[in-house]
Amino acid sequence: MSMNREGRVTRPEMPGAEGGEVATWSGNRALMLEEALIFEIGDEGTTGVDLPEGPAAVRPRLGGLERNRPIGLPGLSEPETVRHYTRLSRQNYGIDLGFFPLGSCTMKHNPRLNEKMARLPGFADIHPLQPISSVQGALALIDLVAHWLKTLTGMPAVAMSPKAGAHGELCGLLAIRSALEARGDARSVVLVPESAHGTNPATAAFAGYRVENIPATPAGRVDFDALVARLGPDVAAVMITNPNTCGLFEPDLKRIADAVHAVGGFVYCDGANFNAIVGRVRPGDLGVDAMHINLHKTFSTPHGGGGPGSGPVVFSEALAPFAPLPTVERDGDRYLLVEEFNRGAAHDDSFGRMVAFHGQMGMFTRAAAYMLSHGADGLRQVSEDAVLNANYLLRCLEDVLDAPFAASGPCMHEALFSDDGLADGFTTLDIAKGLIDEGYHPMTMYFPLVVHGAMLVEPTETESKANLDAFVGALRHVVTRAKAGDPALKAAPHFAPRRRLDETLAARKPVLTWRDPDLAQAAE
Secondary structure, X not given: OHHHHHOOOOXXXXXXXXXXXXXXXXXXXXXXXXXXXXXXXXXXXXXXXXXXXXXXXXXXXXXXXXXXXXXXXXXXXXXXXXXXXXHHHHOOOOOOOOOOOEOOOOOOOOOHHHHHHHOOOOOOOOOOOOOHHHOHHHHHHHHHHHHHHHHHHOOOEEEOOOOOHHHHHHHHHHHHHHHHHHOXXXXXXXXXXXXOOOHHHHHHHHOOOEEEEEOEOOOXXXXXXXXXXXXXXXXXXXXXXXXXXXXXXXXXXXXXXXXXXXXXXXXXXXXXXXXXXXXXXXXXXXXXOEEEOOHHHHOOOOOOOOOOOOOOEEEOOOOHHHOOEOEEEEEOOEEEEEOOHHHOHHHOXXXXXXXXXXXXXXXXXXXXXXXXXXXHHHHHHHHHHHHHHHHHHHHHHOOOOEOOOHHHOOOXXXXXXXXXXXXXXXXXXXXXXXXXXXXXXXXXXXXXXXXXXXXXXXXXXXXXXXXXXXXXXXXXXXXXXXXXXXXXXXXXXXXXXXXXXXXXXXXXXXXXXXXXXXXOOOOO
């Protein structure tokens, strides 16, 4: 099979009774079924159904662009197609199968209640062009979520339309740019600490600003003196992640905000890690002017993976007039969707639209269900439990894994380790591959960049102590092997559907489309 050309084992070997290796003829391991590519299963010249040849049709609307050669798809029957994708799904790791230790991603369990609410008629089947009078319940729900977000952050305004975290960052910077332009203040620089999320400098550059880096202290926090020394009339904003990517709270954020405001700049806070402080800290009290909130991190909506997301942005009084449209407003007993600039002075300064319509209704519904089922005290406990779990992992592993900031005090919602101390030639990648054999999705690897060989682990509040203890045991075992120089670890994973590839070559020369095996050159 052509999969062998890509360096992948199609007939997995297993330890035999005498310590040797045995292989199944089929490549299957009992109910763990081997699966080829769909192009290898079906032939291009066949179909799963019999259809008569249709008459040649002239389609003038296509302007000569009609297809003039076979489409090149494999022909499969319905059972073959269903089985193929079902088998693939069995090889996918998901939160319903086990613990996701990804740091800076908050892969928490999405309660089924949220999903049920999102599928209610009136939420799931509405259309953005329906008359406002027919979607009053949906607008009321959006207003409810907006109220919670403003209350939890201590901010007076919120834009609900941004689709994701980076989209929210752009929303905040566009509001900042509009506010500066309104006062005739041309500024060109955005300061980004090295402990911030990687999307921050990218977003600032995309918005047309020159990005300058601010170093971190040995304790993993923003170097306050270095930041203040760089402030000046050309600085439009500081983008700071709090808690930061090292899993640490920035205790100087209020001082930083005061210093930035003193020179006429604004403070953008990356709120991706709001899950660690919700109910405990209100960013508005710390001087933040704009902050996006990932509903998929803090309020348990699905994580995305290319699908619809939601990243509302809260604003301070200084930036509220420049927030984007549309926005929901309450007018007595009814709700309005304000979409035009001529609705009054309150929206005349808006920088405009970011999306065609208002936002992702399913995400708002899931977030509302999560907020209402937890209540204010429950949301506070969520953040407390997330921080407790992360610190539990940190202290359970700091004796076998290097924890560069363990001496700085408790972490927040994620624990950071490095590959320092492993045997020569062993790296974070080997730890990650070993975890796959143990049945775990690897943690976030090589991020943040400020730590060499970083391993960022976020347990979230949805994992029990028993689950964390099992993960700790597996990780300690893999680390012990790496420290002992176990050569078998360099070849891990052994028990996954596919073995280790040359990931560098695969990234540099990816095979993105199906080609005949005799012509394909894949990573080996």
